Amino acid sequence: MLIFEKGQPGRFATSQAPKASGKCDDIPAELMRKTPAAMPEVSELQTVRHFTNLSRKNFSIDTQFYPLGSCTMKYNPRGAHKAASLPGFLARHPLAPESHSQGYLACVYELQEILKDVTGMAGVSLCPMAGAQGEFAGVAMIRAYHEARQDHARSEIIVPEAAHGTNPATAVMCGYKVVEIPVRTDGDVDLEALQQAAGPQTAGIMMTNPSTCGVFERQIEDISRIVHEAGGLLYYDGANLNAILGKVRPGDMGFDVLHMNLHKTFATPHGGGGPGSGPVAVGERLLPYLPTPIVGRSDAENGSRYHWLDQDDLPDSIGRLSAFMGNAGIILRAYVYAILLGREGLHRVGEFSTLNANYMATLMQQAGFQLAYPERRATHEFIVTLNKQAKELGVTAMDFAKRLLDFGYHAPTTYFPLLVPECFLIEPTETESIDELEGFVEAMIAIQKEAESSAELVKGAPYSQPVKRLDDVKAARELDVAYQRS
Amino acid sequence: MPFIPHTDQDIQKMLDVIGVSSIDDLFDEIPKHLRAKSLDGVPEGRSEMEMMQLMSARAQQDAGALCFIGAGAYEHHIPAAVWDIATRGEFMTAYTPYQAEASQGTLQLIYEYQSMMCQLTAMDVSNASLYDGASGLAEAVLMAIRGNRKSKSRKILTAASLHPLYEKTVKSIVTNQDIQLETVVCGDDLRVSQDALAAYEGQDYAALVIPQPNFYGALEDVNALTDWAHAQGMLVIAVVNPTALALISPPGEWGAQGADIAVGEGQPLGLPLASGGPYFGFICCTSKLVRQMPGRIIGRTLDMDGREGFTLTLQAREQHIRRSKATSNICTNQGLAVTAATVYMTLLGFEGLGRVARACHVNAKKLAELLASIEGVRVLSDAAFFHEFVVELPEKADLVLKRMAQASVLGGIALSELSGQANPNLMLVCVTETKTDDDLAKYRDALETSLASKGDVSC
Numbered sequence: 001m002l003i004f005e006k007g008q009p010g011r012f013a014t015s016q017a018p019k020a021s022g023k024c025d026d027i028p029a030e031l032m033r034k035t036p037a038a039m040p041e042v043s044e045l046q047t048v049r050h051f052t053n054l055s056r057k058n059f060s061i062d063t064q065f066y067p068l069g070s071c072t073m074k075y076n077p078r079g080a081h082k083a084a085s086l087p088g089f090l091a092r093h094p095l096a097p098e099s100h101s102q103g104y105l106a107c108v109y110e111l112q113e114i115l116k117d118v119t120g121m122a123g124v125s126l127c128p129m130a131g132a133q134g135e136f137a138g139v140a141m142i143r144a145y146h147e148a149r150q151d152h153a154r155s156e157i158i159v160p161e162a163a164h165g166t167n168p169a170t171a172v173m174c175g176y177k178v179v180e181i182p183v184r185t186d187g188d189v190d191l192e193a194l195q196q197a198a199g200p201q202t203a204g205i206m207m208t209n210p211s212t213c214g215v216f217e218r219q220i221e222d223i224s225r226i227v228h229e230a231g232g233l234l235y236y237d238g239a240n241l242n243a244i245l246g247k248v249r250p251g252d253m254g255f256d257v258l259h260m261n262l263h264k265t266f267a268t269p270h271g272g273g274g275p276g277s278g279p280v281a282v283g284e285r286l287l288p289y290l291p292t293p294i295v296g297r298s299d300a301e302n303g304s305r306y307h308w309l310d311q312d313d314l315p316d317s318i319g320r321l322s323a324f325m326g327n328a329g330i331i332l333r334a335y336v337y338a339i340l341l342g343r344e345g346l347h348r349v350g351e352f353s354t355l356n357a358n359y360m361a362t363l364m365q366q367a368g369f370q371l372a373y374p375e376r377r378a379t380h381e382f383i384v385t386l387n388k389q390a391k392e393l394g395v396t397a398m399d400f401a402k403r404l405l406d407f408g409y410h411a412p413t414t415y416f417p418l419l420v421p422e423c424f425l426i427e428p429t430e431t432e433s434i435d436e437l438e439g440f441v442e443a444m445i446a447i448q449k450e451a452e453s454s455a456e457l458v459k460g461a462p463y464s465q466p467v468k469r470l471d472d473v474k475a476a477r478e479l480d481v482a483y484q485r486s
Numbered sequence: 487m488p489f490i491p492h493t494d495q496d497i498q499k500m501l502d503v504i505g506v507s508s509i510d511d512l513f514d515e516i517p518k519h520l521r522a523k524s525l526d527g528v529p530e531g532r533s534e535m536e537m538m539q540l541m542s543a544r545a546q547q548d549a550g551a552l553c554f555i556g557a558g559a560y561e562h563h564i565p566a567a568v569w570d571i572a573t574r575g576e577f578m579t580a581y582t583p584y585q586a587e588a589s590q591g592t593l594q595l596i597y598e599y600q601s602m603m604c605q606l607t608a609m610d611v612s613n614a615s616l617y618d619g620a621s622g623l624a625e626a627v628l629m630a631i632r633g634n635r636k637s638k639s640r641k642i643l644t645a646a647s648l649h650p651l652y653e654k655t656v657k658s659i660v661t662n663q664d665i666q667l668e669t670v671v672c673g674d675d676l677r678v679s680q681d682a683l684a685a686y687e688g689q690d691y692a693a694l695v696i697p698q699p700n701f702y703g704a705l706e707d708v709n710a711l712t713d714w715a716h717a718q719g720m721l722v723i724a725v726v727n728p729t730a731l732a733l734i735s736p737p738g739e740w741g742a743q744g745a746d747i748a749v750g751e752g753q754p755l756g757l758p759l760a761s762g763g764p765y766f767g768f769i770c771c772t773s774k775l776v777r778q779m780p781g782r783i784i785g786r787t788l789d790m791d792g793r794e795g796f797t798l799t800l801q802a803r804e805q806h807i808r809r810s811k812a813t814s815n816i817c818t819n820q821g822l823a824v825t826a827a828t829v830y831m832t833l834l835g836f837e838g839l840g841r842v843a844r845a846c847h848v849n850a851k852k853l854a855e856l857l858a859s860i861e862g863v864r865v866l867s868d869a870a871f872f873h874e875f876v877v878e879l880p881e882k883a884d885l886v887l888k889r890m891a892q893a894s895v896l897g898g899i900a901l902s903e904l905s906g907q908a909n910p911n912l913m914l915v916c917v918t919e920t921k922t923d924d925d926l927a928k929y930r931d932a933l934e935t936s937l938a939s940k941g942d943v944s945c
Contacts, residue, residue, distance in 0.1 A: 003598050003832055012835035016565040018845040018919045024733060026851070027870045031705050033735050037605035039836040040598075047832045048567050051825075055576035057591035062575025068584075075489050076579050079534040085569075088545030093555045094762030095899055097891050100551055103544030104761055117527025129617040129763065132805070132817045140662060169805035169815035175662040178810045216515045247513055249522050267489075271822030272592040273582035273614070273782065275764035291658070311654075319658030323558050323620035323651045323751065324762025336541065342531025343524065345488050351509045352490050358512055359500040377515050405588045413584075416806075433491040434500065460790075465587040467795035475787035475799040479776070481611055483601035 003050050004483050007042035016044070038485045057466045058272070059410045065436045069381045069413035069425025070164070070212060072242045072264030074353075077337060080267065084332035094324035098307050104328070105306030109295040111335040118346060119258060120251025121281035125290040127326045131239065134259025134278025135170040135206070140318045141257055141282060141289040142204045142233045143174055148288075148316065151231070154203040158227070160189050162213055162417040164239060167206045176203055183419060187213035187373045191222055198230035206235040209253065210243045210379035212417045213372070214357075214425065224254030233257065233286075238278075241265045242429070243354060243380035246347035250281075257282045265349070266334035277330040288316040293325050352430035353380035356437060360428055363441040368448070372420045381427035383420055390422045395451040395458050397422040402469065403450070403461035407443035488531060551894045552925055554853075556874045556916025557701070557904065558619065558649050559762065560754045562729070562842065563920055565833050568756045572826040582782075582818055586797040587789075592821065593796035596784045599828040606731050606831075606839075607724075607748040608738025609770035614782035615819040619725070619751025620655035622767025623695070625780045625814060626723045626749045627660055627667075629771070630693035632813070633746075633778040636719040639690040640665045643715075646672045647700035648725065650905040675869045676702040676876060678711060686718070693721040696745070698737075699730055701905070702914065703850075703874025704867055712741030721746040728768065729754040729846065730872045732839035737770075747771045756830025757823055766820035766827065777803060780814030845919035846873035849926070853917045856930045862937065866912070874916045876901065880937065883913040889936035895929055897936075 024032075042050070059066065066073040083089075092104055112124040128134035139157065146154045157171035161180045168178040181193040189207070198205075205227050209217045217223070227234055236250040236258030242265045250258045262268050263276035270276070282290060294309045311317055338346065361382040365371050372383035386397045401411035401424070413425040428437055451458050462468065492500075497509070506512060513521070532540070553561055572578065576591060583589030596614045603612035616622040627642050644653065646669045657667060670686065673679035677700065694715035698708050708724070715722045724737035724745040737745035753765040771779060777800065785799030805812040834842065850873040858865045862880035879886050883900035890897040898915040901907040917926070 002594070002601075004601065010837070012838045013565065013567075013833040014838075016563070016833050017838035017841040018563075020841060021845045022848040024844055024847050027705065027734065027847075030709060031707075031734050031870070033731065033733060034739070035608070037602075037608070037732070037736070037836045039602055039605055039834075039839070040832045041835050042832060044565075044567060044833060047829060048571065050832070051571045051595065051829055052574070054591040054595055055571070055574045057589075057594070058576040058580045059585070059588040060576045061579035066581070068581060071581055073579075073581060077489065077534075079537060081573065081578075083538060083541040083545075086542060086545035088547070088549030090758040090760050091553070091561075092548045092761045093553050093561070093759045093896065094559050095555050095557055095904075096548070096551070096553070096896060097888065099888075099891055100548055100896065101761075103547030106544055107541075114528050117525050120522070129621070130816075130818055132815045133617065133621070136659070136815060140658070143662060165805040165807070165809045165812070166815050166817055168810035169808070169812040172810045172812075173659075173663065173815050175664065218515055218517075221517065221520075244516075246525065247522055248516055248520050252520050252522065269578045269822065270581040271820075272577055272580045272589075272595075272825060273821035274818035275617075275766075275820045275823055276818055320651060320654045321621060321658060322618045322655060322763065323649065324618075327617075327763040328761035329764050336537055339529060339532050339540075340534065340537055341488050343526075343528040345531045346525055346528060348487055348490055351512075352487075352492060354512045355492075355497070355500055355504075355509050358504050362504050377512060401585065402587065405585065410588060411585050431489045431491070434496045462587050466590045467587055467789040467793050468791055470586050470789050470795045470797045471787045472797055472799070475785040475797050476802075478787075479799065480786040481597070481600055481776075481783055481799070482604040483598070 002483055003040045003042065006046055006050065007040060009041055011041045011043055013044035013047065064408060064410050065432060065440055066410040067412050067426050067428050067440065068410060069427040070239055072427060072429055074267050074429035075431035076267050076269040077340065079340065080333040080336040083336045084329050089332060102306055105295050107332055107335045109297050109306050111331060111338065112295060114338045115260065115279060115281055118245060119281045120249030122284045123287045123290055124279055124281045125294050126279045126331050127291040127321045128259060128278040128280055129322055129327050130274060130276040131259060131261045131278040132166045132170065133321055134280050135166055135237065136173055137280045137291050137318060137321060138235050138257045138259055139170055139174040141286045142235065144289040144318050145286055146203055153200055156201050157203055158197050158205040160207055162211055162419055163206065164212065164237065167237060183213065187211060187215040187376055188217055188219055189223060191219055194223060194226055198226050198232060200231060202230045202232035204233040204235055206237060208237040208240045210240045214379055214382045215373050215376040216379055220253045243350055245349040247350040251283060257286050262330055262334040267337045268330045268333040275327045275330055277327045288314060289318050290314065291319060291321050292317045349430055356428040356430060356432060357382050360426060360437050360441060367441060367445050372423060381425055384424045384426065385420050386422040389451055393451045393455050395455050397424055399458045400447055403447045403458045404443060405462040406464045409440050409443055551896045552928060553896045554898050554915050554917060554929060555896050557899050557914055558751060559759050560916065561759055561918050561920050562754055564756050564758060567833060568826050568829045571829045572822055577825050578822055583798060590796060593784050595825060595828055597786055597796050599824050600784060602831045603768050603770055606728055606736065607770045608736035609748050610773040611776045612768065612770040613779050614784055615824045616767035616769055616781055617820060618763065618765045618767045620652040621659065622749040622769050623652050623725055624656045624659035626747045626769060627656055629747060629775065629778045630721045630723055631665060633775045634692045634721050637690055637692045639692045641691050642667050642693050642695060643670060643686060643691040644695035645670055645678045645697060647677060647702060648695060648697045649701045676704045676867060677706050677869055683714065691720050693723050695723045695725060697725040699727060699872040702867065702876050703871040704869045705872065708740045712745060716743055724748040726750045727754060728752060729843050732836060733843035746775060752823065752827050755827035757826055764820055764823050766823040778813060781816045782819050842919050849919065849921050850875060850917040853926045853929060856926055860934055873918055874914060877913050877915055879911045879913060882910045886936050887913065889939060890932045893932045895932040897929065897933060
């Protein structure tokens with residue numbers, strides 16, 4: 001039942017609104033609202049009960065193992081949330097003077113420094129509000145760099161075919177043409193194809209490493225050489241940074257610019273699909289183009305002072321990406337996560353996320369599941385292909401995914417990357433214990449048995465959720481995206 | 487190990503099963519010389535207690551001032567239930583609802599959010615939200631360029647009364663696609679000048695951007711502007727404050743046909759100021775433009791047994807399907823912020839939102855009158871305003887504001903610092919329902935004291 005279908009005309013949470021105040025008759029009548037909006041009319045208790053009950057219809061990290069590949073669904077520390085929710089932080093206006101902002105600015109500055117170190121880059125801007133906006137900022141900086149050098153012939157961005165959909169979409173938003181290059185059967189980029197694609201028209205390449213195939217791109221130094229020799233720059237999509245945090249730094253691999261997903265690698269909550277945060281880090285030659293504002297520090301005898309660096313200080317910046325400074329509250333949570341873990345803890349992230357993925361991959365393989373890249377070492381995630389099950393039993397990756405929900409596990413990422421048929425991209429993260437990893441594999445084994453003995457059972461799943469499989473075709477054809485009061 | 491549950495026995499068992507002797511062996515595909523050294527720039531780890539001590543001290547440093555700054559972010563009362571609900575782990579730690587059956591909570595909530603935004607703006611369709619108001623306007627501009635069938639122009643006309651930081655944000659996002667913004671100047675009443683507008687008569691632009699209330703707090707003559715733009719074959723993009731819409735005319739009812747796209751900053755609907763984010767941008771449009779809409783949209787449908795349910799729909803617009811041909815590279819929405827806003831709107835209802843809007847307006851008028859009584863101070867906003875107004879001071883606004891800040895009153899912003907406004911003596915002041923009569927009196931005293939004690943301050 002929708003919230004609009006509950007309550008009575010005239011009802012609302014009266015203690016939440018000011019008492020009826022004076023008139024507003026100075027506003028010209030033609031600018032006033034004439035028809036009331038049909039909003040919900042419920043009490044505070046009805047509100048709390050409705051949304052609490054809705055929340056119970058969700059899977060979440062707090063309630064279930066959520067091994068969604070490429071999304072890094074790790075534990076979101078409550079302490080980070082609590083610290084970012086301190087009244088002094090919540091009440092600070094984004095345009096408050098620097099005299100009333102030193103506490104917040106100190107956190108931002110220190111996170112910039114930490115991110116520089118873990119990525120091996122020369123400068124950081126925390127402005128982008130999500131991974132996709134970080135990608136936009138990164139490619140816009142590449143464009144600004146070429147334009148500043150009067151190198152106007154560069155019109156193409158190279159993207160491996162396994163890349164996230166945001167990569168080609170971003171390149172287009174920055175005014176570039178996209179050239180996709182193939183990935184070999186061992187999961188690495190086809191170097192010959194890259195060699196042919198790279199040239200004076202190449203602005204850069206966008207890639208993740210480990211790639212979306214769940215393997216480390218071993219030829220990264222060759223790729224760096226080829227693209228740089230052609231005059232292009234290397235963009236690192238930080239979607240998979242968790243795999244190598246503390247083990248390899250993108251700056252050392254030859255990347256010129258990257259974005260990080262703080263909602264993945266730095267454990268900030270995913271919030272049901274955002275807010276995220278996608279800071280960018282750059283090497284020396286892209287420093288002038290970082291999006292603003294950034295926080296600077298000046299040291300004096302009576303201590304450090306923090307201040308904003310804006311377009312006046314960075315005249316070549318690609319500019320602002322939001323009205324203020326990105327998702328500030330997410331930045332604070334990521335900062336807290338970083339200082340809780342510290343140097344030693346950040347080193348362990350890559351190690352234990354990789355250990356967990358390799359353990360699960362081995363168990364799955366031993367149980368008879370087909371790994372997409374069995375010859376390769378898994379990174380923080382790995383791919384299983386259920387192509388054989390789909391062909392022989394008629395039970396697809398989608399069916400396995402839905403049946404997993406009945407076993408109390410959120411499904412892994414399905415049908416991505418597109419080049420592996422009937423695939424699961426599985427990412428357990430470092431915060432899961434061996435118990436959950438084994439439980440998930442046992443569920444997969446049980447579903448495999450069901451698929452062999454009673455395929456229809458699996459194909460009809462899920463049975464335990466508030467709804468069964470939904471009619472997506474109807475949803476798109478008979479579009480109903482807003483409640484209409486009849 | 488913080489947040490890593492492995493015991494020594496676990497690790498040994500896992501290594502044995504994998505068939506390696508150490509965790510380091512799992513990185514054997516990475517060239518040795520690329521392996522990272524120690525992270526010297528990162529401090530040593532802290533316990534939660536030590537972390538909270540540090541963070542509490544820092545939060546305290548920034549706390550305690552009375553805030554009259556608006557300019558796109560507004561202090562409102564936030565009911566306790568809003569964030570108690572929004573931060574339930576089931577909402578806060580879920581992800582994008584790809585597995586619809588296991589995400590009905592988030593999906594139904596967003597459907598309800600979309601419905602409320604359509605009601606508030608009087609538009610047909612809302613998406614599941616964008617990052618913030620300013621980047622939302624950039625997406626609206628891209629939408630208008632794609633969606634205006636009558637115009638092939640890659641130019642957008644915008645009012646000089648648009649928030650300057652919105653204009654900057656839009657420029658950084660759209661200029662790489664060869665889209666240009668041109669600005670219509672304002673008159674002395676701080677609103678779009680009808681005379682200046684006449685100069686654009688008959689020219690080809692994809693859309694006109696109309697802020698309501700505008701950056702200066704003033705109410706534009708939106709009906710005339712909308713009709714004018716439509717007569718020129720332009721689409722109308724409304725940039726609106728959601729609180730104000732409980733009081734003033736919603737974009738869907740502007741002029742004869744209504745605006746085509748409505749965007750704005752959702753922060754006033756239950757989100758704390760919090761240094762500028764996370765907030766969320768809302769975007770609504772006519773049903774004609776729905777396929778040009780960026781980002782997530784939730785639809786209502788039926789399941790295999792005929793039960794009602796909710797799912798992501800029209801995904802063929804999006805990057806994970808269309809890749810380089812998508813309407814935008816946007817991936818997520820601001821789900822948690824929208825969760826809070828939906829609870830906020832539900833608690834207040836239309837009546838409660840209207841009371842908030844009226845209280846803001848009445849309070850702002852009260853302060854404007856108090857300030858006008860100070861010698862040398864002039865309230866410039868003579869047209870009707872919502873909850874912000876412009877004041878001219880007898881000296882530079884930034885100096886006056888610095889001295890007020892020393893008395894713990896953040897009195898507004900100096901217009902010359904944010905916009906191209908040449909007069910350094912102007913400041914923009916905001917008052918919402920959170921301010922009492924005592925607060926207003928304190929503001930007046932602080933301003934008087936500041937004006938009496940001339941000179942620079944170091945801070």
